[in-house]
Amino acid sequence: MRTAISGLDLRRATSVDDALRMLADEARTPIAGATDFYVALNFGTLAPRRFVDIWGIDDLRGIDVRHDVLVMGALTTYTDIIRSPLVAERLPMLIDAARQIGGPQIQNRGTIAGNVANGSPAADAVPVFAAADAVVVLRSIRQERRVPITQFYTAYRTSVMRADELIVAVEVPRVDGKQWFRKVGTRAAQAISKIVAAGVRGASPKFALGSVAPTVVRAYATERALASGTPIEQAALTLTREIAPIDDVRSTADYRGQVAQRLLRRFWSETN
Ligand SMILES: Cc1cc2nc3c(=O)[nH]c(=O)nc-3n(C[C@H](O)[C@H](O)[C@H](O)COP(=O)(O)OP(=O)(O)OC[C@H]3O[C@@H](n4cnc5c(N)ncnc54)[C@H](O)[C@@H]3O)c2cc1C
CATH class of the missing domain: 3.30.465.10 (Uridine Diphospho-n-acetylenolpyruvylglucosamine Reductase; domain 3)
Known part of the structure; x- marks a missing residue:
């Protein structure tokens, strides 16, 4: 059920110090653009009740x-x-x-x-x-x-x-190397990622993934494999050991595991 707005208390901060004082002294939660905040409000999953609006702090x-x-x-x-x-x-x-x-x-x-x-x-x-x-x-x-x-x-x-x-x-x-980003969702716009990846192809390659574990993952072992010249197919197997995808409303663990490997291969071929 939607959270009742009447039960919420919002103050507007005029400066960073003003906001920090409200966080410390009044135990308020910050709201910036409110795009995630409104989702929680709508689904009734909003735990805090006291907020500080920081949007006006230039x-x-x-x-x-x-x-x-x-x-x-x-x-x-x-x-x-x-x-x-x-x-x-x-x-x-x-x-x-x-x-x-x-x-x-x-x-x-x-x-x-x-x-x-x-x-x-x-x-x-x-x-x-x-x-x-x-x-x-x-x-x-x-x-x-x-x-x-x-x-x-x-x-x-x-x-x-x-x-x-x-x-x-x-x-x-400063980022050293060719940058690469790919988002895989249900459609081209307004879709939450089924899986998302970013990479940098430089002297030491960097590769990070979202939606494949409880937190965003930086695939350090895979990066080391790539840096040492390990063939991409083997590096892709290393990647599967670094992630822990789950089944949820947007996708399955199996799909995410396969697409993660595919994204790694594409990162490597498209930044060559
Ligand atoms: C229709 C829709 C589509 C969306 N699509 C995407 C998408 O494609 N990809 C994506 O990644 N996200 C998406 N989002 C989620 C959301 O828009 C982003 O996560 C956005 O960057 C949140 O920023 P905000 O300023 O609106 O956060 P808010 O809603 O204001 O706050 C979100 C959280 O961050 C905290 N917070 C905000 N600012 C600070 C700060 N300066 N310091 C400490 N804590 C802070 C708040 O306390 C709150 O817990 C979507 C949301 C909606 C409603």
């Missing part, structure tokens, strides 16, 4: 390159990404992902921090961040810390982010 917007690192503010939307010359130059696979996330309405409101924080193993931006060695910048009123995205998730929809922390940015170091 300090959390903007895409920049600092010290050769691409820095994207937490409120960077998919539309911002699609339109950004800096992202086009440094992280084109993120643009490929952004174009396939929801439709224009979702792309206008959905944010990268929301995608990361929501913690879905099917989140399309997260394999891109994992393959690009992205770092999540977390801030509380006490401190700021940087967590590699590959160490951010601890279990299904669970992460190292504390309740009093806000993601303030995602940082991506």
Whole structure:
């Protein structure tokens, strides 16, 4: 049953410090673009009751390159990404992902921090961040810390982010190699991924997958196999040992296992 809005308490933050104080002192949960929030509201699965709206905090917007690192503010939307010359130059696979996330309405409101924080193993931006060695910048009123995205998730929809922390940015170091992204869904638009993959073909190949385990997977053993010249068919077998797909409403474990191997082969042939 839909969550009753009358039972919810929402305040609007005017600055990052204002939001951080509300997280710490009033135990509020942040809302950014609200695209995942509304889904939970609609399905009645929303646990928190007290929220802070961070959408109006302009300090959390903007895409920049600092010290050769691409820095994207937490409120960077998919539309911002699609339109950004800096992202086009440094992280084109993120643009490929952004174009396939929801439709224009979702792309206008959905944010990268929301995608990361929501913690879905099917989140399309997260394999891109994992393959690009992205770092999540977390801030509380006490401190700021940087967590590699590959160490951010601890279990299904669970992460190292504390309740009093806000993601303030995602940082991506220079990516060395040819970038590749592929999403497999029921249809071309407005589909949640059955399986999603991102890769970088450089001196040391990188490959990450979504929807094949409780969290997004960075396939380190497969990467090592590829780097050492192991034939792709054998590397694909290594990949099956690194993932743990399940049967659910969108697909079967067997299908996901087979498609994961196929995506690895395509990554390798298309970036040759
Ligand atoms: C119709 C539809 C289609 C969609 N299609 C896709 C798709 O194709 N691919 C895909 O990956 N996703 C998809 N989504 C999911 C969603 O749009 C994305 O995950 C989006 O990036 C969420 O961002 P948001 O700002 O709207 O998050 P919100 O809904 O505002 O928040 C989501 C979660 O993140 C937390 N949060 C938000 N910002 C921060 C922050 N700065 N710091 C800490 N925590 C934060 C919130 O507390 C909440 O738990 C779709 C959703 C809808 C409704």
